[in-house]
Amino acid sequence: MLAYYIHAWSGTSAENMKSRRTVVDYLSGVRDYLWWQCEYEVTIQQLFDGTNMQIKAARITMDDPALERFLSRTPFGDMVFFSLRNEPLYGKPAPCSK
Secondary structure (H helix, E strand, O other): HHHHHHHHHOOOOOOHHHHHHHHHHHHHHHHHHHHHHHOOOHHHHHHHHHHHHHHHHEEEEHHHHHHHHHHOOHHHHHHHHHHHHHHHHHHEEEEEOO
């Protein structure tokens, strides 16, 4: 969930560091999957940036209770893949759109 992703970067404890590693491993898998499935090149940093942009947009457009529900119920992967449809961010069409 997005709340887990945000929690991973909310501190410097051993638990936070372990959570960060889990997120990076997940994004590495997404990056590799996109390459092997459709030769789509994307960096882990771009995946971070895209996801962060989606969260920032939610923060701007939602009130606090709605944002809390959104963060606790929305899978992190959904935001990662949703962000890949943002052509201005990546400078190319969504993956496998050829």
